[in-house]
Amino acid sequence: MFKIAVDAMGGDNAPEAIVQGIEIARDSLPNVEFLLYGQTDKVLPLIQDDTRISVMQADDVIAMADEPVKSVRSRKQSSLVLAANAVKSGQADALFSAGNTGALLAAGIFLVGRIKGISRPALMTVLPAMAGDHDSFVMMDVGANAENRATHLYEYGILGSFYAKEILGYSTPRVGLLNNGGEEDKGDAVHKEAHQLLKSGSAAGFINFIGNVESREILQGPADVVVADGFSGNATLKAIEGTALSLMKMIKQTIMNAGVIGKLGGAMLKPALKQVAGRLDPEQYGGAVVLGVKAPVVKTHGASGPEAVAGTMRQINTMLETQLIEKVETFVSAHKDDLAARETEE
Amino acid sequence: MFKIAVDAMGGDNAPEAIVQGIEIARDSLPNVEFLLYGQTDKVLPLIQDDTRISVMQADDVIAMADEPVKSVRSRKQSSLVLAANAVKSGQADALFSAGNTGALLAAGIFLVGRIKGISRPALMTVLPAMAGDHDSFVMMDVGANAENRATHLYEYGILGSFYAKEILGYSTPRVGLLNNGGEEDKGDAVHKEAHQLLKSGSAAGFINFIGNVESREILQGPADVVVADGFSGNATLKAIEGTALSLMKMIKQTIMNAGVIGKLGGAMLKPALKQVAGRLDPEQYGGAVVLGVKAPVVKTHGASGPEAVAGTMRQINTMLETQLIEKVETFVSAHKDDLAARETEE
Numbered sequence: 001m002f003k004i005a006v007d008a009m010g011g012d013n014a015p016e017a018i019v020q021g022i023e024i025a026r027d028s029l030p031n032v033e034f035l036l037y038g039q040t041d042k043v044l045p046l047i048q049d050d051t052r053i054s055v056m057q058a059d060d061v062i063a064m065a066d067e068p069v070k071s072v073r074s075r076k077q078s079s080l081v082l083a084a085n086a087v088k089s090g091q092a093d094a095l096f097s098a099g100n101t102g103a104l105l106a107a108g109i110f111l112v113g114r115i116k117g118i119s120r121p122a123l124m125t126v127l128p129a130m131a132g133d134h135d136s137f138v139m140m141d142v143g144a145n146a147e148n149r150a151t152h153l154y155e156y157g158i159l160g161s162f163y164a165k166e167i168l169g170y171s172t173p174r175v176g177l178l179n180n181g182g183e184e185d186k187g188d189a190v191h192k193e194a195h196q197l198l199k200s201g202s203a204a205g206f207i208n209f210i211g212n213v214e215s216r217e218i219l220q221g222p223a224d225v226v227v228a229d230g231f232s233g234n235a236t237l238k239a240i241e242g243t244a245l246s247l248m249k250m251i252k253q254t255i256m257n258a259g260v261i262g263k264l265g266g267a268m269l270k271p272a273l274k275q276v277a278g279r280l281d282p283e284q285y286g287g288a289v290v291l292g293v294k295a296p297v298v299k300t301h302g303a304s305g306p307e308a309v310a311g312t313m314r315q316i317n318t319m320l321e322t323q324l325i326e327k328v329e330t331f332v333s334a335h336k337d338d339l340a341a342r343e344t345e346e
Numbered sequence: 347m348f349k350i351a352v353d354a355m356g357g358d359n360a361p362e363a364i365v366q367g368i369e370i371a372r373d374s375l376p377n378v379e380f381l382l383y384g385q386t387d388k389v390l391p392l393i394q395d396d397t398r399i400s401v402m403q404a405d406d407v408i409a410m411a412d413e414p415v416k417s418v419r420s421r422k423q424s425s426l427v428l429a430a431n432a433v434k435s436g437q438a439d440a441l442f443s444a445g446n447t448g449a450l451l452a453a454g455i456f457l458v459g460r461i462k463g464i465s466r467p468a469l470m471t472v473l474p475a476m477a478g479d480h481d482s483f484v485m486m487d488v489g490a491n492a493e494n495r496a497t498h499l500y501e502y503g504i505l506g507s508f509y510a511k512e513i514l515g516y517s518t519p520r521v522g523l524l525n526n527g528g529e530e531d532k533g534d535a536v537h538k539e540a541h542q543l544l545k546s547g548s549a550a551g552f553i554n555f556i557g558n559v560e561s562r563e564i565l566q567g568p569a570d571v572v573v574a575d576g577f578s579g580n581a582t583l584k585a586i587e588g589t590a591l592s593l594m595k596m597i598k599q600t601i602m603n604a605g606v607i608g609k610l611g612g613a614m615l616k617p618a619l620k621q622v623a624g625r626l627d628p629e630q631y632g633g634a635v636v637l638g639v640k641a642p643v644v645k646t647h648g649a650s651g652p653e654a655v656a657g658t659m660r661q662i663n664t665m666l667e668t669q670l671i672e673k674v675e676t677f678v679s680a681h682k683d684d685l686a687a688r689e690t691e692e
Contacts, residue, residue, distance in 0.1 A: 130592045130595065130596055143526060146526060146532070146533050146534040146537075147534040147535070178581065180489060180492060180576075180577055180580045180581065186492070187492050187577070188492040188493040188577055189493070191492075191577075214581075214584055214588075215580075215581045215582070215584040215585035215588060216584035216585070216587055216588035216591075217588060218585075218588065219588055219589060219592040220588075220592060230526075231526055231533070231534055231537075231578055232577055232578040232581040234526045234561075235524065235526065235560075235561045235578040235581055235582045235585075236561070236581045236582065236585045238560055238561040238562035239561035239562070239564075239581075239582045239585035239586050239589070240585050240588075240589045241562055242560075242561060242562035242563060242564065242565055242566075242586075243565060243585070243586045243589035243590055243593075243626075244589055244593055245562075246476045246565040246566060247589075247590055247593050247594075247622065247626070248593075249476065250476055250622045250625065251597075251618075251619065251622050254618040254619075254621060254622050255615065255618060258615070258617075258618045261614050262614060262615060262617075262618050264611070264614060265610070265611040265612065265613070265614025265615035265618075266611065266614075266615060266618075267611070268607050268608060268610060268611025268612075268614070269601065269604070269608060269611035269612060269615060271604075271608075272597075272600040272601060272604045272608050272611075272612075273597065273600075275600060276593065276596045276597050276600050279596065280589070280593065
């Protein structure tokens with residue numbers, strides 16, 4: 001039986017959407033138990049059927065706007081910190097929250113803890129690929145770090161490949177480095193060095209590095225794992241989301257102003273347009289994962305409804321069933337020497 | 347009379363689209379003379395009416411894939427280098443090319459030359475703002491530099507403000523720093539320091555700094571000047587272009603697969619959708635400008651047709667008429683002391 005520790009109070013629709021989502025997930029995941037941390041007087045009345053669901057009192061809640069690291073360090077009675085400590089102590093196998101992303105990240109790194117040999121955990125997300133071999137790809141770091149060294153990016157190539165292989169089922173995931181041009185001498189010093197590290201990792205058979213990719217093309221699916229530094233990865237992800245949102249808004253406005261024929265056309269196309277918008281909706285393409293820590297630590301969008309919460313629970317279940325973390329740990333510990341060599345290269 | 351030196355051979359549709367575009371522009375710009383550099387045997391036969399158009403022989407052409415800096419340094423008989431040298435020697439007032447962006451940038455920096463007091467020229471582009479006070483905004487650096495220091499970003503705030511004021515006509519352009527969060531302590535060391543420099547520049551009345559902006563929101567027009575380091579600015583611009591392209595492609599596919607009703611709706615909406623796509627088409631939103639050099643140096647997209655070329659000529663003409671460069675030079679030379687102080691701060 002797997003146990004998922006849940007921050008029941010995080011997110012715009014918490015605790016209602018969290019509890020509803022967990023009941024949906026519980027019905028389809030017979031091997032999972034849910035440990036909910038939150039204000040019992042608010043959470044308990046929401047539960048319809050408490051099979052494999054238990055609720056633990058948390059007096060405090062870390063809000064969306066709270067300073068992440070400070071909050072995680074000082075607010076021991078918050079729902080997030082209590083849930084993270086349940087993973088730390090071994091009572092739970094994975095951590096979930098729809099709340100403050102920075103705080104979940106800090107909880108993952110400081111409480112759940114880094115995998116030995118991984119220097120900088122990162123935030124990973126799954127995005128849709130419009131063309132290419134597969135219908136989605138993973139991208140990391142999308143914002144855990146404001147600054148990265150080349151070795152971090154090399155680690156992301158390895159971590160992302162494990163995720164793409166184990167969770168998405170791609171046999172030899174193609175790893176691309178997000179850079180400002182295709183040639184291997186492109187980019188700043190960090191990206192040039194990262195390119196060489198990824199290339200050597202590919203030569204050693206650890207990953208399947210296909211070279212640089214540019215943010216213009218990634219949605220067309222040239223790579224299954226897009227490796228990025230946290231700063232430009234974050235800028236790229238947010239630019240994708242913002243452009244999709246702005247464009248759909250523009251289309252709506254244009255339809256409204258298009259006269260009778262345009263409006264009629266718009267009405268006919270509505271279901272199709274909704275489908276397109278859905279593919280680039282952060283709520284639909286799954287939870288962001290803190291990769292590089294000792295357990296699955298996953299968040300879903302703050303605005304998530306019950307279905308998104310349930311989907312994220314299934315994602316966590318797959319990470320547990322496939323033993324993703326254990327496989328990463330085994331790999332990293334087996335290649336300690338390569339990692340050591342890599343560190344001296346800097 | 348203004349003289350624009352034109353690389354007649356750069357771009358996918360050169361020299362045909364260049365010559366046609368210049369004839370269109372010439373008819374609406376009575377105070378501009380065009381000096382075309384290219385293979386005379388190819389260019390001359392294309393000219394319908396040679397009023398204010400002269401053609402100079404260039405034996406060589408720098409191709410799209412050529413290494414920029416090396417090409418500009420060694421290929422003295424190329425159309426781009428000859429055109430740039432015409433600006434350097436004072437025969438022409440501005441430089442235009444639709445060819446290799448890196449080579450134009452190198453020609454701008456090494457041949458036309460940096461404005462005294464500006465340490466790192468940048469590539470600037472104009473993007474549409476879907477909402478907000480104005481219908482477009484400028485963003486820089488979108489890729490001239492792979493790495494920037496905080497002082498460069500401060501300079502971009504100043505340069506971008508001059509462009510937004512003089513060319514777009516915004517009285518007090520709002521300057522935003524592209525960063526990974528709204529708070530002033532967000533980002534890596536460079537962005538934290540840049541935030542403080544921009545803030546002090548705002549306090550001194552040089553610019554109107556409104557704080558950090560994120561790539562998710564910039565298309566909604568929160569800032570008139572988006573200041574970015576060249577690496578993440580490039581990633582953001584390309585992500586915007588790529589997402590717009592992917593989304594429009596998806597909508598087309600969805601319409602094709604949507605059955606009779608969907609197809610009918612799509613047909614009715616076609617003009618409206620085309621209009622939306624156009625707003626995010628690099629060809630439509632104007633040429634990219636090398637800002638920080640001693641003359642207008644402007645490029646248009648490689649795939650540009652005659653109308654885009656003519657539009658860019660009008661943009662250059664406005665830069666000359668408003669004396670944009672002279673105004674920047676006067677400002678920078680008047681504030682030498684602030685610039686010196688700023689350099690020591692590092």
